[in-house]
Amino acid sequence: MMQGGFTDLRLNGGGDSQGNESFWPSFTDIMTVVVMIFLIAMVVLLVRNIELVNQLRATMEAERIAAELARATGEEKDTLSSQLHSAEERVQQMQLEIMRLQDKGLRSESLIAEQLRAITGLTNERDDLARQAAQLALLRDRLQSDVERRKSELDAALQNLDERQVELNSAQRSIASLEQSLDQARSRITENQENAERLQRTIDEQRTSLEQQRQDSQDVERRYLVLAGDFDNLKVKYDKLVRPARSSVGRHLVEVRYWKEDGEYHITWREGIEGSYQPISRSQLDKVLTRLTQEQENGLYVKVIFPENSGLSYNEAWEFTSHLHNNYDYYFKAGEEEKTDAGQ
Numbered sequence: 001m002m003q004g005g006f007t008d009l010r011l012n013g014g015g016d017s018q019g020n021e022s023f024w025p026s027f028t029d030i031m032t033v034v035v036m037i038f039l040i041a042m043v044v045l046l047v048r049n050i051e052l053v054n055q056l057r058a059t060m061e062a063e064r065i066a067a068e069l070a071r072a073t074g075e076e077k078d079t080l081s082s083q084l085h086s087a088e089e090r091v092q093q094m095q096l097e098i099m100r101l102q103d104k105g106l107r108s109e110s111l112i113a114e115q116l117r118a119i120t121g122l123t124n125e126r127d128d129l130a131r132q133a134a135q136l137a138l139l140r141d142r143l144q145s146d147v148e149r150r151k152s153e154l155d156a157a158l159q160n161l162d163e164r165q166v167e168l169n170s171a172q173r174s175i176a177s178l179e180q181s182l183d184q185a186r187s188r189i190t191e192n193q194e195n196a197e198r199l200q201r202t203i204d205e206q207r208t209s210l211e212q213q214r215q216d217s218q219d220v221e222r223r224y225l226v227l228a229g230d231f232d233n234l235k236v237k238y239d240k241l242v243r244p245a246r247s248s249v250g251r252h253l254v255e256v257r258y259w260k261e262d263g264e265y266h267i268t269w270r271e272g273i274e275g276s277y278q279p280i281s282r283s284q285l286d287k288v289l290t291r292l293t294q295e296q297e298n299g300l301y302v303k304v305i306f307p308e309n310s311g312l313s314y315n316e317a318w319e320f321t322s323h324l325h326n327n328y329d330y331y332f333k334a335g336e337e338e339k340t341d342a343g344q
Contacts, residue, residue: 089246255270
């Protein structure tokens with residue numbers, strides 16, 4: 001109720017009609033505050049829900065990236081494992097080739113040593129002949145000096161021709177004898193010189209032959225290396241076209257170490273890539289590999305290892321490796337079966 005133009009704001013002022021009129025504005029204000037609080041709470045919850053959704057999406061994306069990274073890492077690990085086995089196979093083949101070349105080098109060195117000994121013997125013989133020629137030259141000089149001395153004596157004797165006729169005749173005979181000896185010495189010197197020249201020609205021919213043999217050996221080695229490289233390339237191309245690459249994936253791995261020490265052969269082996277190597281004889285190794293071949297359905301991957309300075313020749317290493325691969329390794333056994341089927 002208005003009094004003098006102002007509203008009565010007292011709690012109970014104005015009676016019942018005024019009390020009814022003041023109740024609804026207060027209720028409206030309270031409900032407005034409640035609605036505002038409810039709206040603010042909804043806005044806060046919506047903002048928080050949006051943040052949680054964003055976090056959930058980021059977590060799911062991180063999990064997807066981690067799964068993709070794990071899959072890529074697994075594939076890269078398998079690829080690296082295959083490359084490692086391929087590299088080990090190439091290292092083993094290179095070890096065999098190095099041992100074969102070492103054997104060939106030893107044979108070549110022994111042949112060269114024999115030829116050098118022959119050349120040394122011929123050189124010593126030439127030196128002996130040269131010393132003999134020097135001795136003969138010294139003898140010739142002495143004879144010449146003796147002839148000159150006798151000639152002087154002859155001149156002295158001619159002055160006393162009447163008294164020294166007998167001595168003159170004797171001196172003439174001595175001079176003739178000395179000249180004959182000198183001629184013989186000269187002929188021997190000439191023969192020795194001819195022998196020395198023939199010996200020198202023989203030595204030159206031996207050296208030429210030795211140099212030719214060395215060049216032939218180098219040519220053979222170069223041709224072999226070229227053919228070996230061509231063979232390896234063709235074999236790799238053939239395997240790529242016809243057969244899959246040899247791999248230990250899915251196969252039962254057996255590692256065998258083989259070397260020679262003090263004239264005795266030694267063999268150790270183990271299954272897989274863990275554990276220590278156990279010594280074993282060759283007959284026992286054949287029995288064990290035969291049993292494992294029958295037990296393992298996917299076949300064996302036989303890895304042969306030759307330690308450094310193994311003491312084995314190329315033929316010994318090749319025979320041992322071929323025996324194990326052809327009889328027990330899944331890859332080479334399959335190749336032998338294909339050859340057998342093709343031959344039939």
